[in-house]
Amino acid sequence: MILKHTIDRIFEATDIVEVIGEFVTLKKRGANYIGLSPFANEKTPSFTVSPAKGIFKDFSSGIGGSAVTFLMEHEKFSYPEALKWLAKKYGIEVEETVDAPEDREAENHRESLLIVTGYASKFFEKSLWDTDDGKAIGLSYYKERGFTDATIRKFELGYSPDQWEAFSSQAIKDGYKQEYLEETGLSVKRENGTLYDRWRGRVMFPIHSFTGRVIAFGGRTLKNDKTVPKYVNSPESEIYHKSNVLYGLHFAKKAIRDQDNCYLVEGYADVISVHQSGIENVVASSGTSLTVEQIRLIGRLTKNITILYDGDAAGIKASLRGLDLILEEGLNVKVVLFPDGHDPDSYVRLLGSTGFKNYIEQNKKDFILYKTDILLKEAGNDPIRKSEVIREVVESIAKIPDSIKASVFLKECSHILDIEERSLISELNKMRAAKGKKEYQQQQNRASRETPPEDYYEAAPPAEAAILEKAEPYESQEKEIVRLLVTYGGQLINWDDIANTYIGPFMIASLSDVAFEHPVYKEFVDIYHQEVEKGSLPDEAFFINHSDKKVADVVITMLLSQYTLSPNWYDMHKITTSDETKNMKATILTAIFHLKKQKVSAILRDLQKQLQATKIPEEEEILLSQFQHMKKVQKTITDYLGIVITE
Structure with missing residues (x-):
């Protein structure tokens, strides 16, 4: 058995375009790549690869999945063999073991660390919004920086009380183990064995993983004492390796894909201010030197990086050699230098969104030419x-x-x-x-x-054909629910009447009275519900790599389309396409109510048949009462949807 953390490293390192490109000739089309199916004889390309999502779909044969799936299907590898092939390609040492209780315990241990950091994030948020010190000190600081309430909530910013044990004592009281508080760096142990808080009296910046879970923190002091470090960051842990993390990437990844460019800045405030200005494709290396792992994270989303420097000449010169790493990874690099005394945070507040964007466009230079200018000026004669x-x-x-x-x-x-x-x-x-x-x-x-390759793995069973059962009447509505859960389940709701919850759990709770008919969609919703009950939000990768092949195939098919809309569509036909993200509340609630309307209509038809068939007055009275109740439910739903039912 290959250890899970090794499998995670393999998936993180794998460039699906690079892997499949060794077997299929791929051409770029929009954000994706296309090619002729390697599994079917075709003349028109139907094989699609998404580098951003790390998946492929062959619309001729129906086969889809990750790079591992491709190798298993194309090269007939077993699952472990495919992993070992990728590990060798990317220079990753494969750690193997037998499936033992301690291995399962190790996985539980990692999940426990993530749960603790998630709890801490909520604690710091609550401290910011609900305590006098939080509002007077923390919230005032964020407001002075120009951050709006929506931005503060989006980035889950918080405040750690200026007390020795405010967080630690509350966490212990709420049942969190001392060892996890220490290991994540949230608390520090005294010589007498008691704990005290690492971040006392600091504003808190949660650091998120690629999938959006809180894995670490950066805390900024608001005191002027020069003996106190300005920033204190989480120590390295099993869930946090700073060389593999970019601050803000979770919030920026969609914009980076859409804009085909990534803005790279230095600090937390730079990311937040620039993001708030409308430039959402921005991340930070959080004060550390840029690493190959961080560059590859960006490279999975775009091949274009624009570095926004803060105008410190000494800092620029020191970073020039390190930026060669970006070139080595095959990415295009441009540089923007701000006037002395300004960084992206201060300059976007000075110029505003439009002025800031214009400045970047007018002042960006290719890194090579920029480096040449800088070094030549320094060399003089x-x-x-x-x-x-x-x-x-x-x-x-x-x-x-x-x-x-x-x-x-x-x-x-x-x-x-x-x-x-x-x-x-x-x-x-x-x-x-x-x-x-x-x-x-x-x-x-x-x-x-x-050494010679080991050959003791049992061959994996052949992949089942992902054939969906015959479509049922509810299929389109149930399919829409699954699509929305896959696409938006991890997004935070910030509606006027509902806030501080995620779309996925909200939808699951809203559909608790609905029984899904389609077997694969029912299985998907059941799995999603189980994960939510565990306190986890399953993302695209969770379902793409799910052991149930039918569920995985449904998700992959939803994430990849065989067709892309031409950028000239509007110019040619003057037909606009709707953007469902502009009113997410309407998008989500409409889907929920449409499905409920279908279910209620079916119940009414069944009750009507029973009324026609019964000859017993008592039964007729009960059925009529049920029918009238369901008609009221139908009226409530149709009123929301704006549909008039003909009586």
Whole structure:
């Protein structure tokens, strides 16, 4: 058995386009990639891959799933064999064990840590909104930064009371184990064994995982004492590895996909202010140097990064070499520098949303050209320093895997550096040759250490064909409920009459009196309900990789469409398409009431048949009473939907 944390690492590292691209020729179309089905003989492409969601769907054969599913179907691998193939490709050590009680305990342990951090986030939020100190100190600070109530709630910002044990004592009282409070860094143990709060008197910034669960915190002091660190962050833990996390990514991922660009800033406030201005495709490395893992997280959503610098010349120079990592991963990098004394947070508040966007568009530069300008100005007329600049610039260009793009930059830089292009090409070739030789030697060394592959896994049973049962009368309404749960279940509700709950649990609770007819949709809703009861919100990945193949296939089919709307659709036909996200309350409630209307109509038809068939006055009276009650229920539903039922 491969350990779950190893499987998680494999899935996080896997680029589905890169994997499937080894077997299928893919072409980009919008946010997705298409190609000819490798499972069916076809001339028109029906095979679709979504890099953002990490899934594929072959509309010819009906096969769909993750990169692991593809390898199992195409290469006839077992599940463990597919995982090991991916692990080898991405250099991940496979940890294996037997399925023992301690392994299940380890998984429970990780979930416990996530539950504790989720509890802490709610505690800090409640402290912010419901206590005098929270409102006077924490909320006032956020308001001074220009954050609106909606923004504060969206990012789940909070306040930790300025008391030694306010959080720790309450958590223990509520039944949370001391060991989990310590391990997540929420509490610190004294020598006498008691706990005290790590973040006392600080405003709290929860850090979310890619799927939206709170995994850590950053706390900012509001005191002017220079001996007190400005920010205190969560220590590394089983659920939090800062090199693998980007602040704000959970809130930005859809916008990054839609805009095909990611704005990278430095701090929490930068992300929140820029996001609030309407530029939602923004994330931060939270003060740490950008890591390869963080770059790959962005690379799963877009190949374009725009770095927003705060104008600190020393900081810019220090970060230049590190940004070569982005080029090495094949991403396009642009840079925007703000005036001295300004960062993205302060500048967006100064200029406003429109002015800020215009400034970015007018001042963004390609990273290579920007780096060349910066280093040349520093070198001045010193010929030795200038030669070092040339070498540094060529080193950056050598990181670019696309040879055509590298050639364009060489030509541009030859003009800026006032040096012949062929000299730069010669230097570039030397660097690439040296790099190739080094990589070859490393590959040979790895090969000499490899042992023969183990072959003791039992072959996995062949994948079942995901054939849906014959459509029932309620199928379209039930399908719509499932689609909304998959698409929006993890979004926070902030309606006038309902707030601080998620769409998924709200829908499940609202449909507690409805029995689903379609077997696969019923199974989906039952699974969703079970997860909500556990305190978990199942996301796309949960269902994509679910053990029930029929459920997984339904979700994949909903997430991927064989067709995409042409960007010229409106210009050609003057037909607009509706945006269901503009009024989420109407979207969700309409779907719920349409399904309930169908169910009520069926009950009324059944009661009518029973009334016609009965000859017993007592039964007729009971049935008539039930019929009248259901008619009232129907009237309530149709009044909301604006439908007039003909009597």
